[in-house]
Amino acid sequence: MQTLxxxxxxxxxxxxxxxxxxxxxxxxxxxxxVSSQGLDLAAAVSYAREVGGPALRAMTFAERGQALxxxxxxxxxxxxxxxxxxxxxxxxxxxxxxxxIDGATGTLAAYAHFAKSMGDKSYLLDGEGLQLGxxxxxxxxxxxxxxxGVAVHINAFNFPAWGMMEKAACALLAGVPVIEKPATAxxxxxxxxxxxxxxxxxxxxxxxxxxxxSAGDLLDHLGAQDCVAFTGSAxxxxxxxxxxxxxxxxxxxxxxxxSINAAVLAPDVxxxxxxxxxxxxNVVTDxxxxxxxxxxxxxxxxxxxxxxxxxxxxxxxxxxxxxxGDPNDRENRMGPVAHSGQRKDVASGLARLAEVxxxxxxxxxxHPLGGCYVAPTLFLASDGNAQVLHELEVFGPVATVIxxxxxxxxxxxxxxxxxxxxxxxVYSNDAAWTEHYVLEVAPWHGRVWIGSDRMAxxxxxxxxxxxxxxxxxxxxxxxxxxxxxxxxxxFYTQRVALQGFQGFLQGHFGA
Ligand code: NAP
Numbered sequence: 001m002q003t004l005x006x007x008x009x010x011x012x013x014x015x016x017x018x019x020x021x022x023x024x025x026x027x028x029x030x031x032x033x034v035s036s037q038g039l040d041l042a043a044a045v046s047y048a049r050e051v052g053g054p055a056l057r058a059m060t061f062a063e064r065g066q067a068l069x070x071x072x073x074x075x076x077x078x079x080x081x082x083x084x085x086x087x088x089x090x091x092x093x094x095x096x097x098x099x100x101i102d103g104a105t106g107t108l109a110a111y112a113h114f115a116k117s118m119g120d121k122s123y124l125l126d127g128e129g130l131q132l133g134x135x136x137x138x139x140x141x142x143x144x145x146x147x148x149g150v151a152v153h154i155n156a157f158n159f160p161a162w163g164m165m166e167k168a169a170c171a172l173l174a175g176v177p178v179i180e181k182p183a184t185a186x187x188x189x190x191x192x193x194x195x196x197x198x199x200x201x202x203x204x205x206x207x208x209x210x211x212x213x214s215a216g217d218l219l220d221h222l223g224a225q226d227c228v229a230f231t232g233s234a235x236x237x238x239x240x241x242x243x244x245x246x247x248x249x250x251x252x253x254x255x256x257x258x259s260i261n262a263a264v265l266a267p268d269v270x271x272x273x274x275x276x277x278x279x280x281x282n283v284v285t286d287x288x289x290x291x292x293x294x295x296x297x298x299x300x301x302x303x304x305x306x307x308x309x310x311x312x313x314x315x316x317x318x319x320x321x322x323x324x325g326d327p328n329d330r331e332n333r334m335g336p337v338a339h340s341g342q343r344k345d346v347a348s349g350l351a352r353l354a355e356v357x358x359x360x361x362x363x364x365x366x367h368p369l370g371g372c373y374v375a376p377t378l379f380l381a382s383d384g385n386a387q388v389l390h391e392l393e394v395f396g397p398v399a400t401v402i403x404x405x406x407x408x409x410x411x412x413x414x415x416x417x418x419x420x421x422x423x424x425x426v427y428s429n430d431a432a433w434t435e436h437y438v439l440e441v442a443p444w445h446g447r448v449w450i451g452s453d454r455m456a457x458x459x460x461x462x463x464x465x466x467x468x469x470x471x472x473x474x475x476x477x478x479x480x481x482x483x484x485x486x487x488x489x490x491f492y493t494q495r496v497a498l499q500g501f502q503g504f505l506q507g508h509f510g511a
Contacts, residue, residue, distance in 0.1 A: 002032040004191045007198050007210040008044040008179075010051075015039050015213055020184050025091030025336040025372040026326055032089065032188055036213025044179055044209050045221040048150035052177030052206025057122060057146055059204075064173050065115020067202050072108035074200040075101070075165070075193055082161065082189055089188035090160070091336040091372060093327040096290045103162030103465075104193070107483075110467035111169040114485050122146075122175070124486070125510060126495055129502075139502035143509055144493035146175030149225030151492055152218060154240070156232040157183035157338055158293040158395075160190040166467070166483060167229050172207060174492035176227075179218070181211040183232070185339050220245045227252035227491060229482070231295070234258050234393075237478055254491055256471070257478030258393045260418040261286075262300040263462070264437065265311065266428030267406045278456040279427040283399070284318045286463040288334050288376050292397035293342070296423050296463040300389060302411050305403035312380045312401040316361035319376040326369060336372035337396050343372040349394030353379050356386035357400050374398075390417040408433045412440030420475020425449040425462040446473035446481065 003019070005012045015035035022032040056064065075082075079101055086097035118124060126142035133139075151171040155163035164180050171178045182190035194210035197203065211218065219228065219240065228251060230240050237255040240246070246253055263283050269275045286298040303311045327335030337343050347364055362377030376397040381389055384402040404410045415424055424445050428434045429452050438448050447469065449462035465471045470484035482488055498505055 001030060002188075004032050004034040004187055004212045006036060006039055006212045007194055008039060009047045009209070010205055013039055020213065022089050022185060022188060023339050024088055025339055026369070027371055028340060034184060034187060034213045036211060036216055039211070039216065041211070041216055041218045042221045044211070045150055045218070045226070047206050048177040048179060048209060049148065050206075052204065052208070053148060053150070055204030056172065056177055056207050057175045059175070060120040060122065061115050061118035061124075061173065062120050064175065065112045065118070068108045068115065068169055068173060069112035070202045071197060071200065072105040072112065074196050074202065075108070076105045078192065078196055082192060085188050085192055087327045087335070090186040090338050091291065091327050093332055093335045094330055095333070096327070096335065099289065100159050100161045100189070103159070104165035107162065107166040107467045108169050111173050111488075115173055118486070121510070123509070124489070124493065129505065132499060136502050138499070139505050140497060140499045141505050141509060142495055142497050144490070144495050147225045147227070147492060147494050149176070149223065149227065151176045151178045152181070152222065152226065152228045153178055154181045154215060154228065154230045154232065155183055155190070156295070157186040158290060158295070160186045161193055163231055164190050164193065168208070170482065170488035171492045172203065174489040176492040177207045177209070179209045179211055181215055181218070184213055185341070187212050219243045222246060222251045223249050224251065227254070229254040229256075229491065231256040234476060234478070252491060254480040254482065255478035256295065256480045256482060257476065258295055258395070259421040259473055259477040260299045260390055260393055261296055261421050262302055262415040262418060262424045263298045264302040264411045264415060264424065264426045265304070266408075266411070266426065266430060266433055266437075267304045268430040268433065269427050273429070274453045274456045275427050275429055275451055278451050278459065280314060280318050282425065282451070282461045283315060284322065285461045287319070287399050288322050288397050289463065291334055291337050291374065293338060293395055294463050296465065298399050298425070298463070299393065300415070300418070301399055301401045302404045302414055303401055304406045308380060308401055308403040312360045312378060315401070316378055319361055319378060322376050324367065324373060324375060334376065334397065337374055338372070340372055342395065343374060346374050346394055346396035346398065349392055349396070350377065350398065352388055352392055353394065353398070353400060356388055357381040360401070362397070384414050387417070390419070408436035409440065412437050415441050416444045418444075418476060420473050420477045420479075421445050422471065422473040422477045423447040423449055423462050425451060427451040429453055444474060446470055446477065
C-alpha cells in the first residue's frame with residue numbers, strides 16, 4: 001500500500017505511529033496510509049518564513065505570475081493520472097474529477113493572467129492618492145506589501161486539487177510561502193500534485209511545503225505575520241478560530257465553511273420558459289455534481305406554494321435521468337460519496353430531514369455495487385418553518401423543496417434563515433421582483449446568481465466558483481472571502497497608509 005509523505009523543510013518526510021487509512025469509496029478497500037505524527041512543524045514554519053518568504057519576495061509580481069503559469073502547465077501534464085486517482089480515492093466520476101483538477105490549473109492560469117497587470121514592483125497600489133496638507137506637497141497613499149509570515153492552508157476533502165491550488169495561487173502571487181494541508185480522507189490527489197510542484201522546481205525552495213495527515217500542533221507555532229485559510233465544516237472552523245495561540249497573536253484567519261445554499265423560483269417563471277429549463281438543469285447539476293459534496297451545492301429549493309408539488313415532480317424526473325454507479329465507467333454521471341464515514345453522515349442527515357419533509361425520490365437504498373452510493377434524493381417540505389431545513393447541511397446529493405408565499409420578501413425571508421450563504425440563485429424575468437429579492441438577500445451572501453431568459457444560453461451553474469469573482473460568505477458560511485482577482489491577495493498582504501512628501505511618494509511608490 002502507498003504511504004503518503006509530507007514535504008517539509010526541503011525533504012519528503014513520513015510521520016510515525018499508527019497511520020490513518022485512505023479508502024476507495026467504490027469497494028471500501030484501503031488505498032494508502034498516512035501519518036504526520038512526530039513531524040517538526042515548528043521547523044516547517046521557520047523554514048517558510050526564513051527561506052521561502054525572502055526568495056518569493058525577491059521576485060516581482062510578474063515573475064511570480066509566470067511561476068503560476070508554469071505550475072498550471074506542469075499539473076495539467078498529469079491530468080489523466082490525477083483523474084484516475086480521484087476515482088480511486090474520492091469516488092469521483094471523470095466529470096467530477098475534471099471539475100476539481102481543471103479548477104486547480106484554471107485558477108493558477110487565471111492568477112498568472114491577473115499578475116500581468118500588477119507590474120514589476122514589490123508592492124501594490126491601493127486606491128488613489130490623497131492630498132493631506134494645504135497643498136499637494138503633503139500626500140497620502142495606501143499600498144499593499146507582502147506579509148513576512150507563512151500562509152497555512154487547511155483544506156476540505158471534497159476539492160483536494162482546486163482547494164489547495166486556489167489558495168496557493170493567491171498566496172504565492174502575493175509573495176507569501178505556503179504550507180498546504182489537504183483533508184486526510186482524500187489526500188491522494190493533493191499528494192500527487194505536491195509531488196509535481198516539488199519535482200517541477202518552478203518555485204523557490206521553501207515557498208511550497210505540504211503537510212499530509214493531521215494538522216498536529218501546526219497552529220501553535222504561528223505568529224503575527226502568519227495567516228490561516230481554512231475550508232471545511234463550520235464545526236472545525238469554530239475550533240480553528242478559537243485556537244488560543246491564534247487568538248493571542250491576532251493571527252489572520254479566513255474561514256470558508258458550509259452553507260445551506262438556496263435556489264429560488266419566482267412566480268413569473270412558467271413551465272414553458274427558458275428560465276424554467278435553466279432552473280431545472282442547474283438545480284440538478286448543483287445537487288448531483290461531486291455527488292452533492294460541494295460547498296456551493298443547492299440544499300433548499302424555494303418554490304411558490306401552489307406549484308411546489310409539481311416542481312418537485314419535475315425535478316424528480318430530471319434527477320431520475322442521472323445514472324449512478326462506478327465512477328470509472330464513463331456512462332455514469334454520479335459516483336458514490338467520498339468515503340464510508342461520509343455515507344454514514346448522509347444517512348443520519350436523511351433521517352432528520354425525513355422528520356419534517358416527505359421523500360419524493362432517492363434515499364439510501366443500497367446500491368447493487370455496494371460501496372458508498374447514495375441516490376439523488378429530493379424531499380418536499382409541507383411548510384418552511386422547521387429550522388432543521390435551514391440549519392442542517394446533508395453533504396451529499398440531497399435537497400428539499402420548500403414552499404413560499406410568492407412575494408420577493410417572503411422568498412428572501414426564507415432564504416436568509418440559512419444564516420449566511422456562499423451563493424443563492426434566483427430564476428425570474430420580473431426585474432422589479434428580482435431587484436427586491438436581490439437587495440434583501442445580498443447582505444447575507446457572497447454571491448447572488450440571477451437567472452433569466454436573457455442569459456440562459458450563456459450561463460455557468462451557480463455552484464461554479466470563478467477566480468475573477470469572490471468566494472465566501474457571511475455568518476454560517478464562515479465569514480470569509482477568497483479569490484475575486486486581485487482581491488484574493490488582500491488576505492496575504494498588509495495595507496499600509498504612507499504619508500509624506502508627494503514627490504517622494506510619487507518617485508518611489510508611483511503614488
Ligand atoms: P472538516 O472535517 O471540517 O475538515 C476540514 C479540514 O480541517 C481537514 O483538512 C481536517 O484535517 C482539518 N482539521 C480537522 N480538525 C482540525 C483541527 N482541530 N485543527 C486543524 N485542522 C483540522 O471538513 P471536511 O469534512 O473535510 O469538508 C466538508 C465540509 O467542508 C463541508 O461542510 C463543506 O460545506 C465544507 N466546504 C466548504 C467550502 C467553502 O469554500 N466554503 C469548500 C469545500 C467544503 P483531517 O482531514 O486531517 O482531519
